[in-house]
Amino acid sequence: MDEPFAALDEQTRIIMHQELQEIWQKTGKTILFITHNIREALTLSDRVLLMSTRPGQIKKTFTVQAGRPRDPSDSVLVHIEKQVMKELEEEMEKVLKEELGDDYRFKTSAFRDRNRDHMGDHI
Numbered sequence: 001m002d003e004p005f006a007a008l009d010e011q012t013r014i015i016m017h018q019e020l021q022e023i024w025q026k027t028g029k030t031i032l033f034i035t036h037n038i039r040e041a042l043t044l045s046d047r048v049l050l051m052s053t054r055p056g057q058i059k060k061t062f063t064v065q066a067g068r069p070r071d072p073s074d075s076v077l078v079h080i081e082k083q084v085m086k087e088l089e090e091e092m093e094k095v096l097k098e099e100l101g102d103d104y105r106f107k108t109s110a111f112r113d114r115n116r117d118h119m120g121d122h123i
Contacts, residue, residue, distance in 0.1 A: 002034045042077045
């Protein structure tokens with residue numbers, strides 16, 4: 001599934017998350033789910049594979065050991081989200097240095113602090 005919920009409004013997205021989890025529980029089938037939404041990945045998945053920038057390869061695997069149904073504010077998920085963000089910041093810095101030059105310094109703490117508690121506020 002490649003970004004299946006990207007174009008949905010938040011209410012429909014929540015319903016579709018529930019439907020997907022019910023299908024998974026009934027069938028036990030593996031579902032490969034591609035998303036740029038970190039919370040969505042952590043809420044729906046048992047494993048999250050983070051891709052690197054060019055060349056796109058699996059950079060790191062995160063195991064999500066949280067009970068179901070999952071609450072996005074669960075401390076386990078928040079902890080993993082911070083780890084994912086740290087890895088993503090490294091990848092963003094690579095891209096920015098490639099595009100803007102080696103002198104560019106990515107302000108990681110500003111990005112992390114600004115988005116930590118406010119993901120989705122713009123919705």
